[in-house]
Amino acid sequence: MPLDIAIIDYNAGNLGSIYKAVKFLDAKPKITNKVGEILSADGIILPGVGAFGDCMDNFRKAGFIEKNLFEKILEQERPFLGICLGLQMLFEESEEMGIYKGLGLIKGKVIRFPQGVKCPQIGWNTIAKKQEHFIFKGIPDDTYFYFVHSYHAVCSKLENILAETTYAGTMFPSMVIKKNIIASQFHPEKSGKWGLKILKNFLESTN
């Protein structure tokens, strides 16, 4: 039986890439905004394209906040992978186009790269592992992943940092973790074979 993977739809961005990557890895992706469907899937992916404030608004409109979707994902220990904005949304707040409150599942905030740095960071950068984790299974050190972002997270607690990356002198958490919830700032679905390996490791963990 292929694994049922819920890709959370909140009316933003292009979900096609992650859908195709999950399908390519022989799992069964479903793009959905139904809380019941999300919680009953084998694994949950929160993709992210767009602005932080809009994303929170869309979460509210979809009823995710009212129904405590993300708290339930944490309590029920559902395998969860956030990508790009899907990582940033886990934090307490972001300064993207004003100050917006986030989900607050991980302590810390999201800030812009300093003035004078080329923004967005677009391209391939490496990650430095800070903890051992199944998501890194078979991934060599200094592997490159594809990043596209102008804002980055700052973790208040070291225990939430899974991997770090440096761009133009700024070091930031490029992967974060809290129990069953993991997230990457880079796009595994756009990072070639090693990105697919990260996704495969995630899918295998949901089995």
Add this chain to the structure above:
Amino acid sequence: MVLAKRIIPCLDIKEGRVVKGVNFVNIRDAGDPVELAQRYDEEGADELTFLDITASSEKRDILIDVVRRTAEVIFIPFTVGGGIRTTEDFRRILRAGADKCSINSGAVKNPDVINKAAKIFGAQCVVTAIDVKRRYVEKDNVKQSVNGPDLTDNNNHVVIQVDEDKYCWWEVVIHGGRTDTGMDAIKWGLEVENRGSGEILLTSMDTDGMRTGYDLELTKEFSERLNVPVIASGGAGNEQHILDVFSHGKADAALAASIFHDIGEDYHRSIEDVKDFLERNGITVRHV
């Protein structure tokens, strides 16, 4: 740990087939873009660019099919350009699975489309392609700008000293270089950045297809003045040219077409060979 310099092969596509550099004896098949894209991905391309040169608009749907098939098998970023005019064009290309859309003449004619597309799809999806030509200026006509540190000519173009006693400005050209616009490319670059373009694809029409090297002064001016990444294009003939555009031109990415097409010419280079050369010369590149 630094951001790697990107190598981007470009495929010119006409009616669903790759055309540039392969209209050659013994090669009857012009090449399937999806197969070629897969090969470039395996060779270590950091991104791919498809440029649609299909003339008739009825045949444009063929491209959408190519984009869709590519997105099913390629898991690195790819950009699609050629004939993009409206946000609806962006939507069709992105929906089909492309990560970015590049807009060229369409942005010159209607710059607001950049703002709209950036707002709807995000700046990271909007690549503005700027085609330019050098316009040399007599030294006697070069003066200090009253508005800032730049040199200008009598028409207020930003003038750069490109060699001893040689001065030029760069003019934006459209329709593949056939139409002059009179626009100052440096000012246009700053404008498209302000309008929300996430990247600039900068092509020198003076060097394009010549395989004599990129316009390094042009690339350097753009890279230093703009706050968004600059992809240099036009003129790559060997690995040294690509090294030069990173080290002297300060480009964030280098796009090339003919040298990566393996059609039996002695100027053919594999992406991996180019990356090995760059790495030996101190440039950070990604190996697969």
